[in-house]
Amino acid sequence: MKRFSVTTRPIDLDLFRGQLTDPRCGAYVQFEGWIRDHNEGQAVLRLEYEVYEPLAVKEGETILSEATKRFGILRAAAVHRAGLMELGEAAVVVGVASPHRAEAFDACRYVIDQLKVRLPIWKKEHYASGKTEWVNCRRCAEHG
């Protein structure tokens, strides 16, 4: 099974967690990133993720390998949504299993922090006002 994947469907959290169970591990840490109803003072109705999958998968695998080496964890996986999403849904899930909890927490934090800055994924917010905006690209939205 691929450790990093992209999906346009809701993430099955039980299935995701199930793939990481390991009798050598006494700790499991999972992070879920949810769709929030506001950003920088604007009411958000829904979100749209654009993902360049060939490179996102490659870079995602690299990050999981880095975390495995760096923190000595035994299992790690992550999945990211693509396409249109509603409030409350999980946009990204990271799971890390290891013999003890400290390295599981550290590795999980490392993976989500790196995913956010390195993966070719873009988020477009749809606001209650009817406007849309690419997050981190405010100037473009103003000009567009």
Added chain:
Amino acid sequence: MQVTVRYFAAFREAAGRETETVETRACTPRVLFDECRSRYAELQAWESSLVAINDEMARWDSEIGEGDEVLFFPPVAGG
């Protein structure tokens, strides 16, 4: 030389296209991007934009060769 340029997300909307083949003397993505900006008024150079060449992450001063596909990524926002 000829290279293929691909624009993503906000860059695609600013350029009004997803891909194009261009004739250029640019030897780095930075110079190539500046050429593209001169054609599309709305294309902005944002800090922390990323670039890839032939599906490998690259640097703005990496070398471009004949037939390469250069991918321009506006600031990413995963998670």
